[in-house]
Amino acid sequence: MKFDVAIIGGGLAGLTAGLSLQKRGLSTVIISAGQNAMHFSSGAFELLSRTPDGMPVDSPLEDIPLLPGDHPYSKIGLPRLTALIDQVPQLFASAGIKLQGHALRNSFRITPTGTLKRAWLALEDVALLPTVETSVGRKVLLVNLAGYPDFFTSFIAEGLEARGSSVRICSLKLPEMETLRTSPSEMRSVNIARVMDTAWKSVVDGVKLHLRGEDTVILPQVFGLKDESVLSLVRGSIPANVLFVGTMPPSVPGIRAQMKQKAAYENAGGTTLMGDTAVSAVLDGGRVVSLRTRNLGDHPVEAGQFILATGGFFSKGLSSTPSRVYETLFSLDVDYDADRNNWYAYDFFTPQPYLDFGVKTDNSFRAVRDGEAIENLRVIGSILGGAHSFKLGCGGGVAILSALAVAEDLSNELK
Amino acid sequence: MDSKRNEFDVIIIGGGITGAGAARDCAMRGLRVLLVERHDIATGATGRNHGLLHSGARYAVTDRESATECIEENMILRRIAAHCVDETDGLFITLPEDDLSYQARFIESCLAAGIAAEAIDPKDAIRMEPSVNPSLIGAVKVPDGSVDPFRLCAANMLDAKLHGAKVLLYHEVVSFIREGDTILGIEALDHATGLKSKYYASITVNAAGIWGHGIAALAGVNVGMFPAKGSLLIFAHRINSMVINRCRKPANADILVPGDTVCVIGTTSTKIPFEECDGVKVTPDEVDLLISEGAKLAPAIATTRILRAYAGVRPLVSADNDPSGRNISRGIVCLDHEERDGLKGFVTITGGKLMTYRLMDEIVTDTVCRKLGVDKKCTTADEPLPGSEEKSYEQVAKSIWTVPTTVQKASASRMGTRAAEIDLRSNKEQALICECEEVSLGEINAAIDSMEVTNLVDLRRRTRVGMGTCQGELCGCRAAGLLAKATGCTRKAREDLCSFMTERWKGNLPIAWGETLREGEYTQWVYNHVLGL
Incomplete structure (x- = not known):
């Protein structure tokens, strides 16, 4: 199998790069182990939520120049970054994914615990507020499904009340969910969403019965796993402003977006090797020649260019032993602290140093091994060093924009 | 001040296993009992050990007295605390680098102490226990087992209350009420309200473990204690x-104990200063030692995911005639401070170990009764604890037979006969909140309703929520939602969830590499980013 570009990793970064490259007329393959961060996502992407000093960011584009030189945004450069940012809504829309929000001003996502988190873009069924002070409505009906433990109504209600809404919580007992409830571990977001493809009507009926003049109704994000049309059906049938707030993972909006991206990539002619993992790489004279995957065995995946988008520790792009942190496929140079005592902060909620570890690249995101750049291997997404994505709140932006920058570079080079 | 309401025969300081068992014994002998604990139950050494139901074999060669005490208590706990005990049996293995001639002396000492030790063929040992180091050259089978110390402590506490004892958790002793050479009672600070109250009793018992050193000092007497930190690792599989x-002679990291769905290797032993007793930390060196020594017992240890590291502090006591502390005893020490120091109304019970808590409590209760002129025999060795009445799990399971078997088995094995009291009637109560440990909503509600749960860590001690492979990643938030509902205070529940996650992380951090670091990153992602805590 021979392609223009082989992409290792089918998460947000890998699929964004793949779709962009296919649209530019290149032939690509994505090797994807399966689940990725989108399955556990908030349904929103951050561009920049905090400055390096920890100050909250209201206008991401204004504060990006504050980032250090080794940050992926700095490597792209502000003028080009701004142009790439403008392409994002259109690229996602072409995959059938509607996004809200804008890079000029951060919006605020209502989290599953009722707090507000800054967001650049969000999927359509993510409750997004323009400012911290915005009240979602004067009177809110907060609806849960009976027996569903992963939607935290009392936390959400507290947050809404603090911003001036009066909130009433109700619980709907749906006959369609009784089968799910007989098994003690079936009441999870994705299972419920499958039932909701048909049971949404009962939810609408239940909500209508409970409505006492509320102007806003909040539901858990358990609708439209495969097809978002059920969202507008629910919205159109309830005589109030309907918002959706997140649950414990897995994330229904995240999975839907990921599936749509994958479908769009394949429709554009991309090849996916699903459930497969790159296990080794053949290099020759400082260039990657081919990859071996678990499923293809002796049949190599050959390409002129390669993109590493394998993610961080959770996605197994990085791994660690008691004494070192390493990149799992190419043994690329990783930026990390050699003393394990310095990997952690004692307080769980302060930024953990290990989360900042990542692979080193040159300014064009070329991977570096033993101090030398590998000419045809680019690195994108959360495995990138220098991103500080937890501390700065920029994970989604780094994934999407590093992917677009690399895709643009490669298509220019290959054409 | 309502003095009548605050008057007791005996006040017990400390909510570990010793205090809980003393409260039970005193209450069963008809005394009016108050127990005060500055945190939750089982927060000290009680909750920070192997959970080993010692046969006593470990001490047979070096300390005959302790060995005999252990085997006697071992047999008693199998009867009175069946729902806390797992009768696994144990092996003492000889490796090529060990001296095989020690084995004969070991068996002889065990038999002399009343411990049924039996040499078996190493090949049989491998058949009985396939995880054991296959290069062993000798094996002895002994009646070791495992015991859940949280459950045991909670059951003692519950039974004390059923016999009329009053228990005040999150109450810290700030001073003693003293008249001349007599202790009349205590003044305690209620951490929930910030208010101080006085409580009176004829006798005050210091059962505060290593913190008993400070309690004794507060009363004006000296008990020569030596804090010894022991670190342990929990593995994600049994x-x-x-x-x-x-x-061989007892050494570091030479006991591997199966417990519930996990196993535990320990321990190290390091003397530490008193200031470090709160918040002991496990060091990388200790982790490395535990893994390398543990792998000699069972090679799989080297490649099994570690779930947590934790450390406890043993309350070792030096003999009264040895202020240097060189002659440290792990035996039971009961000090009548009237006889020893001329301080009336104050008794200290310390030393000993989890295995001998009941015997310690029998000894101290005998002392209290003697001083009060009460003539009642101890019955704690015969009366089963709540949850271990004479009904088998199967019978209990039958009474909740409509419940899915996972929930049924988990609840019955955790709560014993008391599982029959849990409301698991509908699928709402059967829903699993903690998937790793299979804790149902009904069991959590029962704990919140009747087991004095004020926060998530308390809930964990009583139900095992958050103790499994995911380390609270999924269930922490669910349980916080339930607590918020029960207490009506979401702000507190949110703060509580944050401290629960930090507490969980504290145990992950010393071993956070490989899969644990992977899980750590995921948990960070979910809690900091997605949930926005």
């Missing part, structure tokens, strides 16, 4: 089904 020990 790789062994029998306890595995080394057949």
Whole structure:
């Protein structure tokens, strides 16, 4: 199998790069182990939520120049970054994914615990507020499904009340969910969403019965796993402003977006090797020649260019032993602290140093091994060093924009 | 001040296993009992050990008295605390680098102490316990087992209350009420309200473990204690089904104990200053030692995911005639401070170990009764604890037979006969909140309703929520939602969830590499980013 570009990793970064490259007329393959961060996502992407000093960011584009030189945004450069940012809504829309929000001003996502988190873009069924002070409505009906433990109504209600809404919580007992409830571990977001493809009507009926003049109704994000049309059906049938707030993972909006991206990539002619993992790489004279995957065995995946988008520790792009942190496929140079005592902060909620570890690249995101750049291997997404994505709140932006920058570079080079 | 309401026969300081068992024994002998604990139950050494139901074999060669005490208490706990005990049996293995001639002396000492020790063929040992180091050259089978110390402590506390004892958790002793050479009672600070109250009793018992050193000092007497930190590791799988020990003189990291769905290797032993007793930390060196020594018992240890590291502080006591502390005893020490120091109304019970808590409590209750002129025999060795009445799990399971079997088995094994009291009637109560440990909504509600749960860590001690492979990643938030509902205070529940996650992380951090670091990153992602805590 021979392609223009082989992409290792089918998460947000890998699929964004793949779709962009296919649209530019290149032939690509994505090797994807399966689940990725989108399955556990908030349904929103951050561009920049905090400055390096920890100050909250209201206008991401204004504060990006504050980032250090080794940050992926700095490597792209502000003028080009701004142009790439403008392409994002259109690229996602072409995959059938509607996004809200804008890079000029951060919006605020209502989290599953009722707090507000800054967001650049969000999927359509993510409750997004323009400012911290915005009240979602004067009177809110907060609806849960009976027996569903992963939607935290009392936390959400507290947050809404603090911003001036009066909130009433109700619980709907749906006959369609009784089968799910007989098994003690079936009441999870994705299972419920499958039932909701048909049971949404009962939810609408239940909500209508409970409505006492509320102007806003909040539901858990358990609708439209495969097809978002059920969202507008629910919205159109309830005589109030309907918002959706997140649950414990897995994330229904995240999975839907990921599936749509994958479908769009394949429709554009991309090849996916699903459930497969790159296990080794053949290099020759400082260039990657081919990859071996678990499923293809002796049949190599050959390409002129390669993109590493394998993610961080959770996605197994990085791994660690008691004494070192390493990149799992190419043994690329990783930026990390050699003393394990310095990997952690004692307080769980302060930024953990290990989360900042990542692979080193040159300014064009070329991977570096033993101090030398590998000419045809680019690195994108959360495995990138220098991103500080937890501390700065920029994970989604780094994934999407590093992917677009690399895709643009490669298509220019290959054409 | 309502003095009548605050008057007791005996006040017990400390909510570990010793205090809980003393409260039970005193209450069963008809005394009016108050127990005060500055945190939650089982927060000290009680909750920070192997959970080993010692046969006593470990001490047979070096300390005959302790060995005999252990085997006697071992047999008693199998009867009175059946729902806390897992009768796994244990092996003492000899490795090629050990001296095989020690084995004969070991068996002889065990038999002399009343411990049924039996040499078995190493090949049989491998058949009985496939995880054991296959290069063993000798094996002895002994009646070791495992015991859930949280459950045991909670059951003692519950029974004390059923016999009329009053229990005040999150109440810290700030001073003694003293008249001349007599202790009349205590003044305690209620951490929930910030208010101080006085409580009176004829006798005050210091059962505060290593913190008993400070309690004694507060009363104006000196008890020569030596804090010894012991670190342990919990593995994510129950790789062994029998306890595995080394057949040699007791040393570091030579006991591997299976417990519930996990197993535990320990321990190290380091003297530490008193200031470090709160918040002991496990060091990388200790982790490395535990893994390398543990792998000698069961090689799979080297490749099994570690779930947590934790450390406890043993309350070792020096003999009264040895202020240097060189002659440290792990035996039971009961000090009548009237006889010893001329301080009336004050008794200290310390030393000993989890295994001998009941005997310690029998001794101290005998002392209290003697001083009060009460003539009642101890019955704690015969009366089963709540949850271990004479009904088998199967019978209990039958009474909740409509419940899915996972929930049924988990609840019955955790709560014993008391599982029958849990409301598991509908699928709402059967829903699993903690998937790793299979804790149902009904069991959590029962704990919140009747087991004095004020926060998530308390809930964990009583139900095992958050103790499994995911380390609270999924269930922490669910349980916080339930607590918020029960207490009506979401702000507190949110703060509580944050401290619960930090507490969980504290145990992950010393071993956070490989899969644990992977899980750590995921948990960070979910809690900091997605949930926005």
